[in-house]
Structures are given as C-alpha cells and as structure tokens.
Amino acid sequence: MxxxxxxxxxxxxxTTNGHFDTRPVSLEHQHLIIEAASRAPSHFNSQxxxxxxxxxxxxxxxxxxxxxxxxxxxxDRGTFFQRYRKYFRFSAQEMDExxxxxxxxxxxxxxxxxxxxxxxxxxxxxxxxLGVSKILGEDNRKLIEGSPLLLAVMVDRxxxxxxxxxAFYCTLSAGMAIEHIWLLCEELGMGIQFISTPMEIxxxxxxxxxxxxxxxxLELLAxxxxxxxxxxxxxxxxxxxxxxxxxxxQLAFRNTCDVVEPDPPSNLL
Ligand SMILES: Cc1cc2nc3c(=O)[nH]c(=O)nc-3n(C[C@H](O)[C@H](O)[C@H](O)COP(=O)(O)O)c2cc1C
Numbered sequence: 656m657x658x659x660x661x662x663x664x665x666x667x668x669x670t671t672n673g674h675f676d677t678r679p680v681s682l683e684h685q686h687l688i689i690e691a692a693s694r695a696p697s698h699f700n701s702q703x704x705x706x707x708x709x710x711x712x713x714x715x716x717x718x719x720x721x722x723x724x725x726x727x728x729x730x731d732r733g734t735f736f737q738r739y740r741k742y743f744r745f746s747a748q749e750m751d752e753x754x755x756x757x758x759x760x761x762x763x764x765x766x767x768x769x770x771x772x773x774x775x776x777x778x779x780x781x782x783x784x785l786g787v788s789k790i791l792g793e794d795n796r797k798l799i800e801g802s803p804l805l806l807a808v809m810v811d812r813x814x815x816x817x818x819x820x821x822a823f824y825c826t827l828s829a830g831m832a833i834e835h836i837w838l839l840c841e842e843l844g845m846g847i848q849f850i851s852t853p854m855e856i857x858x859x860x861x862x863x864x865x866x867x868x869x870x871x872x873l874e875l876l877a878x879x880x881x882x883x884x885x886x887x888x889x890x891x892x893x894x895x896x897x898x899x900x901x902x903x904x905q906l907a908f909r910n911t912c913d914v915v916e917p918d919p920p921s922n923l924l
Contacts (some may be wrong), residue, residue: 675882
C-alpha cells in the first residue's frame with residue numbers, strides 16, 4: 656500500500672486501459688474497496704448502493720464475452736463513434752487547445768494514414784470490412800476476462816425512481832462512492848476501468864443483469880474491471896491519453912457566472 660496525500664491521489668488517478676497483473680485482488684483489498692465506497696456521502700445516509708464483487712472466472716468470462724461482442728457491434732454500427740466523435744482528438748496541439756476529450760496517441764501502423772478520417776463513416780465501414788472491429792472486440796474480451804476482479808455497482812430501486820429527484824440523488828451518491836473506490840485504487844497500486852459497451856445496447860445490458868442475477872429490487876448502474884497495475888504494462892493496440900484538464904479560468908466563475916475566475920500565475924491543479 657502506498658502512502659500518498661489526497662491531492663497526490665487526485666493528480667495521479669487514471670483510467671487503466673491496459674492489462675492488469677493476473678494475481679487475484681486480496682480479500683482484504685476487496686473489502687477495503689467496499690468500505691471506501693460506503694464512506695461516500697448519500698442523501699439522508701440512505702447508502703442506496705450495492706455491489707457485486709466478481710472473481711469467479713466463469714462469470715468474468717461471460718461478462719467479458721458480452722463486453723467484447725458489444726464493442727464489435729458498436730464499431731460495426733458506427734453509432735458509438737457518431738455519438739462520441741466530438742470527444743476524440745488526434746493531435747497534441749488540438750488536445751492542448753481544447754484541454755478535454757481523449758487524445759488517440761497510439762494507433763496500429765496501417766491506420767495511421769487515416770488518422771484524421773478515422774472516425775468518418777466511410778473509414779469505420781472500411782475498418783469493419785477489414786475485420787478491425789472483430790480484432791478490437793476480441794482484445795476487449797481478453798482485457799475483461801483477464802481482469803482479476805469485476806465490480807458491479809447497483810442502487811436500491813426503492814430510492815432510484817427515474818423522473819424523481821431521488822434518482823438523481825442516487826446517481827450522485829453512487830458516483831461519489833465510485834470515485835472513493837477509484838482513489839483508493841491509487842493507494843492500493845490498483846487500476847480500474849469502466850466497462851461501458853454493454854450499457855450502450857439495452858439487450859446486452861439485460862444479459863449482464865441476468866449473468867449477475869440482479870434482482871428486480873436493484874438497478875444495475877455500472878460495471879468496472881479492476882486489478883493490480885503492472886509496472887510496465889504494454890499499451891493496447893489503440894490507446895489514448897486523457898490526463899489533460901481545463902484551466903481554472905475555463906471552469907470557474909467568481910460570485911456570479913458573469914465573472915470568470917482568472918488563472919493563478921502557476922496553474923496548480
Ligand atoms: C460517466 C463516465 C463514463 C466513462 N466511460 C468510459 C468508458 O466507456 N471506457 C473507458 O475506458 N473509460 C470511461 N470513462 C473514463 C473516462 O474516459 C476518463 O475518466 C476520462 O477520459 C479522464 O481520464 P482519466 O480517468 O485517466 O483521468 C468514463 C468515465 C465516466 C465518469
């Protein structure tokens with residue numbers, strides 16, 4: 656366990672895109688993860704969150720199969736990139752100007768000439784016909800299957816009532832619980848990544864619910880993969896950086912939204 660300040664943990668916290676070490680996450684650390692989550696604030700201390708710690712290889716591979724398949728489907732359909740295209744950046748300069756989004760800084764050689772057009776519908780069709788979506792889907796399946804721990808986050812449906820403020824409170828509380836886990840991972844030498852592709856396809860998400868045997872009383876909010884970070888982990892075939900952050904002046908106002916907060920001489924955060 657590393658002893659790091661909270662501020663350092665904020666600065667170091669990252670999403671892990673690559674493979675984890677294969678060693679299992681100790682039960683002590685799994686329980687610390689749940690404790691950290693439970694220490695998050697919630698409306699009226701309702702603690703609406705529930706978690707499934709998944710270390711069973713069979714259940715992990717069933718979820719991995721859904722993750723891999725949905726990644727391929729989303730790439731083939733093009734909907735994922737259409738929806739999120741505005742967040743993709745392809746040069747360090749663009750990243751520096753915008754200071755948000757994800758910078759695709761690693762692409763397989765044959766795709767590099769298409770870097771600017773890579774998210775266009777025609778190139779996505781071409782990639783699909785060349786089997787790129789299949790390769791990436793399979794990569795994603797292996798990434799999930801090889802993760803020693805999956806974590807499902809659910810909320811109590813008695814509290815989570817879509818259309819009412821209580822649903823927003825639940826989502827906010829669960830988000831804070833997840834951030835506690837994310838920061839604790841930093842201290843434990845672990846990494847974490849959201850497995851989002853099944854959520855993008857309702858039937859696939861229903862399948863995940865079935866695999867995890869989520870009862871009707873709970874809403875499945877998110878699934879993550881976790882593990883100990885490898886010191887020199889190989890980067891995935893397609894990878895990105897997203898450690899850039901907007902400046903204070905791009906984020907904050909003083910007293911009213913009419914006055915932009917100026918940047919300090921040296922931007923600390
Ligand atoms: C609501 C939400 C959805 C996200 N979806 C994904 C995702 O589908 N896949 C992924 O790898 N990371 C996902 N992330 C992580 C973000 O991409 C990441 O936090 C952001 O790019 C900043 O990078 P960092 O976490 O390394 O600082 C998500 C984060 C949030 C809060």
